[in-house]
Amino acid sequence: MAGRFRYSRWDGTQTGFEIDADSVFSEITDDLLYHGDLNSALRRLMQTGFKDRNGRDVQGMRDLMDKLRRQRREMLEQNNLGGIYDEIAEQLREVVDLERAHLDEELAAARASGDERRQQTAEAANADRQLELDMLPNDLAGMVRELQQYDFTSEEARERFEELMDQLRQQLMQRYLDQLSGSMGQMTPEDMARMKDMFAALNELLEAKERGEDTQPAFEEFMERYGDFFPENPQTLDELLEVMAQRMAQMQAMMNSMTPEQRAQLQGLSEQLLEDMDLRWQVDQLSSHLQQLFPQMGWDRSYDFSGQNPLDFAEAAQLMADLGDMEQLEQMLKGASSPGALAEVDTSRVRELMGEDAAESLERMAELAKMLEDAGLIEN
Numbered sequence: 001m002a003g004r005f006r007y008s009r010w011d012g013t014q015t016g017f018e019i020d021a022d023s024v025f026s027e028i029t030d031d032l033l034y035h036g037d038l039n040s041a042l043r044r045l046m047q048t049g050f051k052d053r054n055g056r057d058v059q060g061m062r063d064l065m066d067k068l069r070r071q072r073r074e075m076l077e078q079n080n081l082g083g084i085y086d087e088i089a090e091q092l093r094e095v096v097d098l099e100r101a102h103l104d105e106e107l108a109a110a111r112a113s114g115d116e117r118r119q120q121t122a123e124a125a126n127a128d129r130q131l132e133l134d135m136l137p138n139d140l141a142g143m144v145r146e147l148q149q150y151d152f153t154s155e156e157a158r159e160r161f162e163e164l165m166d167q168l169r170q171q172l173m174q175r176y177l178d179q180l181s182g183s184m185g186q187m188t189p190e191d192m193a194r195m196k197d198m199f200a201a202l203n204e205l206l207e208a209k210e211r212g213e214d215t216q217p218a219f220e221e222f223m224e225r226y227g228d229f230f231p232e233n234p235q236t237l238d239e240l241l242e243v244m245a246q247r248m249a250q251m252q253a254m255m256n257s258m259t260p261e262q263r264a265q266l267q268g269l270s271e272q273l274l275e276d277m278d279l280r281w282q283v284d285q286l287s288s289h290l291q292q293l294f295p296q297m298g299w300d301r302s303y304d305f306s307g308q309n310p311l312d313f314a315e316a317a318q319l320m321a322d323l324g325d326m327e328q329l330e331q332m333l334k335g336a337s338s339p340g341a342l343a344e345v346d347t348s349r350v351r352e353l354m355g356e357d358a359a360e361s362l363e364r365m366a367e368l369a370k371m372l373e374d375a376g377l378i379e380n
Helices: 021-035 038-048 061-078 083-112 116-134 140-149 155-181 189-210 216-229 237-257 260-273 277-293 313-335 339-344 347-354 356-374
Strands: 049-051 057-059
Touching (some): 038 049, 038 061, 038 356, 057 061, 061 356, 083 116, 083 155, 083 260, 140 260, 216 237, 237 277, 313 347
Antiparallel strands (some): 049 057
């Protein structure tokens, strides 16, 4: 909400500050004389920016939002989501190539043995297995399903495939954890074993909240058990739910931004590798609860990626988090009606997304109203 200001006479006792009063008032004098409204003059100053007493530019809201939009457009024009599947498909092809090479070695050894019966048996077995590999489905979920049933002759190929399946299961489980906490670290087997219980406990908390019960004691118990999953360290259930809703909306935006084929690939792969349907039910249940509680989170948001740089799963998840935070920042900048309103902006996150100059400009702008008040030039 915009503050109300009024003048006080300069009496020489006011203290100076980093952005000195003279430089600020020299920027708004004409506007102030014309309109006679200091609050309006400050809002226009926020929009256009100004120079401090050292001649350095303090960027205004318009420049900052233009920069934000340019950076978002560059992200979309440089990247695409196809890499999420390209890497998996490439590793599956390598597994198949290892198996084919081993089959060829066995056939060559049989032919070199001089044993006609062994050669005939090897040729028939080789033809059957090569045909089985030729008939593998093109989609990832189908290929994984068939290779899980395939009887490998190559021990190396079998081990590579099992390692890949473990890696994919961990990535998919990590995706669920990212939806909750935004954590991009690696999950341990113990973490994965706790996931289903955590989702179930969250859904129980939400159901208790919907019944109007006091959830704070249960929330505190929940955080004692699962607080290590939530680096934001929320103090109430509402704080936790808002963080989770933001993360889940960002992951939903990634799904919405995929082509129908890409989306089907991920869903099919999840169903194939995560056979625990109760876990998937808990995730869907939680998502449904959060969408009802936070309809304003942009669950239908999607992005039009058009670049050539393929992103893997972790990179895509991080990019979605960045894009979501950039949109939130833009909305906050749009709604800032006074310099003091910018105190709500997380300048450390702005520094990560937009660089030092933008963060410094926002910090200076956020301090502007307080400095004028401390100097005795305005009263809030």
